Amino acid sequence: MIGGAPQEHGEKIADFPSYPAAQKAVTRLIEADxxxxxxxxxxRGIRSVETITGRLGYGAAARSGAINGILLGLLFSALFVLGTPGAAVQLFAGVMLVGIALGMLMSLIVYAFLRRKRDYSSITQLIADHYEVTVLPRSIHRAREVVGGRVGPAAAAPVAAPQQTPAPAPAPAPQPAPPLDAEPPRYGERIDPTPGDTPPAS
Incomplete structure (x- = not known):
């Protein structure tokens, strides 16, 4: 619906890159009551895309008018048949031809007026970058359960990964004891023995 006062859309529950995907989500919500x-x-991100389908000309305009004229002729023929059940087949065919001629004539007249503005036929589409499915606050919780999946109370808790005990560090290698000459004296000063002080061997 275009125009009118803006309506409340509610809160977003899902985001989809294409319109068919959003339609499937809406179908699931409706099936969930x-x-x-x-x-x-x-x-979101609406943009207009005009796709060029072909070049216009008097021939293309005549063909398009003939197709529309067939539909117009069928309508007139149905009215004649309902009005006069005993009508001949020639009358039916004549009405069809008149409808085709009228359709072609109208299409050529329209093209003659629009020929200076555009010489091509096109189809205009409105395309969005992405589509959001929104739900009013009164149904938001249920909708999120349907779209996102319900998490039951008996769901298994995630198993924690076992902690690895670090390996003990290797014991430091024993340091070699310093020589006695290099060890500082405990009391006073060190006096190196002289050769004369060495006691004679027995």
């Missing part, structure tokens, strides 16, 4: 009027699909 969530009120449809509480759900909305909001397109």
């Amino acid at each position: 969530i009120p449809a009027k509480d759900i909305a699909i909001v397109g």
